[in-house]
Amino acid sequence: MAKEPVIVTDHLTKSYGKSRGIVDLDLRVDSGDFFGFIGPNGAGKSTTIRTLLGLIAPTSGSARVLGYDIVSEKEKILQKAGYLPSEIHFYSGMKVRDVLKFSADLRKCDCGKTADELCFRLDLDPSRKVDDLSLGNRKKVGIVCAVQHHPELLILDEPTSGLDPLIQKEFFTILREENEKGSTIFFSSHILSEVQTYCRSAALIKDGKILLSDKVGNLEQTGTKKVTIAGAFRMEKITGLSGVTITDQEDAEAGASEPCDGSRAVGKEPGQKLSFLYQGDIRSLLTVLSGEGLTDVTISEPSLEEIFMHYYES
Amino acid sequence: MTVFKQEIKSQLKAILIWSLSIGILIAACVLMYPDMESQMDGVNKMFSSMGSFTQAFGMDRLNFGTLIGFYAVEAGNIIGIGGAFFAAIIAVSALMKEEQDHTAEFLFPHPISRVQVITEKLLSVYFIILILNAIVLICSITSILLIHEEIFWKELLLIHLAYLLMQFEIAGICFGVSAFVTRGGMGIGIGIAGLMYILNIVANISDQAKFLKYITAFGYTESADIISSGCLELKYLLPGMVLMIAGIATAYAKYTRKDLR
Numbered sequence: 250m251a252k253e254p255v256i257v258t259d260h261l262t263k264s265y266g267k268s269r270g271i272v273d274l275d276l277r278v279d280s281g282d283f284f285g286f287i288g289p290n291g292a293g294k295s296t297t298i299r300t301l302l303g304l305i306a307p308t309s310g311s312a313r314v315l316g317y318d319i320v321s322e323k324e325k326i327l328q329k330a331g332y333l334p335s336e337i338h339f340y341s342g343m344k345v346r347d348v349l350k351f352s353a354d355l356r357k358c359d360c361g362k363t364a365d366e367l368c369f370r371l372d373l374d375p376s377r378k379v380d381d382l383s384l385g386n387r388k389k390v391g392i393v394c395a396v397q398h399h400p401e402l403l404i405l406d407e408p409t410s411g412l413d414p415l416i417q418k419e420f421f422t423i424l425r426e427e428n429e430k431g432s433t434i435f436f437s438s439h440i441l442s443e444v445q446t447y448c449r450s451a452a453l454i455k456d457g458k459i460l461l462s463d464k465v466g467n468l469e470q471t472g473t474k475k476v477t478i479a480g481a482f483r484m485e486k487i488t489g490l491s492g493v494t495i496t497d498q499e500d501a502e503a504g505a506s507e508p509c510d511g512s513r514a515v516g517k518e519p520g521q522k523l524s525f526l527y528q529g530d531i532r533s534l535l536t537v538l539s540g541e542g543l544t545d546v547t548i549s550e551p552s553l554e555e556i557f558m559h560y561y562e563s
Numbered sequence: 564m565t566v567f568k569q570e571i572k573s574q575l576k577a578i579l580i581w582s583l584s585i586g587i588l589i590a591a592c593v594l595m596y597p598d599m600e601s602q603m604d605g606v607n608k609m610f611s612s613m614g615s616f617t618q619a620f621g622m623d624r625l626n627f628g629t630l631i632g633f634y635a636v637e638a639g640n641i642i643g644i645g646g647a648f649f650a651a652i653i654a655v656s657a658l659m660k661e662e663q664d665h666t667a668e669f670l671f672p673h674p675i676s677r678v679q680v681i682t683e684k685l686l687s688v689y690f691i692i693l694i695l696n697a698i699v700l701i702c703s704i705t706s707i708l709l710i711h712e713e714i715f716w717k718e719l720l721l722i723h724l725a726y727l728l729m730q731f732e733i734a735g736i737c738f739g740v741s742a743f744v745t746r747g748g749m750g751i752g753i754g755i756a757g758l759m760y761i762l763n764i765v766a767n768i769s770d771q772a773k774f775l776k777y778i779t780a781f782g783y784t785e786s787a788d789i790i791s792s793g794c795l796e797l798k799y800l801l802p803g804m805v806l807m808i809a810g811i812a813t814a815y816a817k818y819t820r821k822d823l824r
Contacts, residue, residue, distance in 0.1 A: 352669075
């Protein structure tokens with residue numbers, strides 16, 4: 250039996266005065282998923298998360314989280330969810346232990362043991378004052394607060410910023426463990442490799458709209474090829490193909506040794522390098538390429554990062 | 564009551580500093596009284612012949628030569644100004660500081676409703692004001708006992724009750740302001756308290772400005788009226804309490820719908 254999705258939004262819109270927040274957002278996160286939410290700065294990632302958690306009210310549209318309405322049943326959602334803000338601040342004068350206790354008390358949860366364990370794993374000293382903590386250490390406190398009650402849904406806003414690589418690794422191990430115990434993980438990031446490594450599904454948001462949302466495996470197999478060519482070629486022949494997106498272009502330095510006869514190139518200097526994404530019939534690509542004076546060709550699967558970069562820039 | 568406890572704990576130092584400052588200042592005034600009593604005749608004449616200045620502080624109707632009169636003017640002004648500013652600061656920062664210090668994003672994703680947070684914060688503000696006034700009253704009573712004077716219980720308690728209600732009123736109004744501002748509310752709070760104090764002085768000086776007594780929270784704290792009538796001026800107190808409730812209601816109405824930064 251298919252479970253109800255953990256997060257489902259229906260034309261969710263949030264606008265702040267004139268500026269755009271999110272527009273007609275339709276997002277769906279299944280139960281037990283490990284979901285990456287990607288987008289450039291200001292795309293609406295935090296706005297989406299803050300709307301789902303009831304910090305801000307939607308302008309129009311609706312959403313259900315864990316089966317509850319985000320407006321009328323907010324407390325029920327928050328009881329079962331854990332949240333790590335991108336920039337977390339605590340009450341001045343408190344010790345780490347006090348913050349963790351405060352958070353647990355608000356949840357009426359007796360989770361001191363889990364908290365101690367998490368502090369140990371993240372190398373966090375609970376007797377320190379929160380005012381003296383660095384960004385990374387504050388983040389660790391936030392992680393413990395978000396995870397200590399083993400929530401059904403973990404929402405994390407740019408969780409790894411400020412964490413050193415070792416702690417990042419431990420952090421993802423913790424997330425995986427929680428995920429295996431049945432928690433749904435939803436995190437926003439702009440570190441694409443992170444999403445590619447850990448997530449089962451991902452969505453890309455840009456300018457307040459979801460551009461694509463799918464299993465990471467499907468996103469990787471888009472039929473798109475990454476092509477890198479070097480040598481002498483006519484630019485207009487390449488750009489004349491349908492489904493070409495130039496990603497990188499470099500001209501050979503003037504006076505550098507030229508592998509090809511300069512007179513052969515028409516319109517373009519020889520010895521240049523070009524990378525592009527190609528989405529189309531592979532035979533027409535090869536036909537065009539064979540007509541040019543290339544010295545090197547690589548055709549490979551693009552990384553998720555390159556696929557997304559393509560969307561970021563377009 | 565997790566939020567309530569956290570509020571009290573985080574304000575503990577401020578409560579003690581303000582309470583003891585006001586309390587010790589009042590005690591110092593009372594302790595000076597025996598020395599001044601002998602010279603009071605001259606002082607009384609002087610104070611009662613300063614025209615508007617005399618009126619401004621109600622000294623035309625108070626006998627500075629008695630401890631009650633002396634206490635009403637000196638202690639009244641200290642606790643009036645100190646208490647009003649303290650109440651304003653505590654109340655205006657209560658909700659505002661969550662956004663100003665960016666702790667809103669930590670607190671509100673916990674399973675606690677906005678109404679619950681507002682209620683606990685409101686209770687903490689009033690509880691803190693009660694603590695301050697209790698400490699001040701203890702300082703005051705102790706100092707009167709120290710100079711072996713008889714305690715004028717009824718007047719003393721009435722004066723302190725009036726100032727307590729004044730602080731409640733200012734706190735209620737500032738709590739309403741607190742729901743709207745995200746930073747810089749401290750100035751507004753202090754401004755409200757200061758303005759009300761000045762309005763009362765203006766009302767005391769000018770007969771045409773008497774109507775201001777209905778607006779300012781200091782209208783019902785006039786010790787001269789309290790001592791002579793033996794009760795609080797309800798006609799000034801009631802509008803004040805209405806303002807207080809309006810402030811609190813506004814806070815609930817605004818903060819339950821507010822987009823938090």
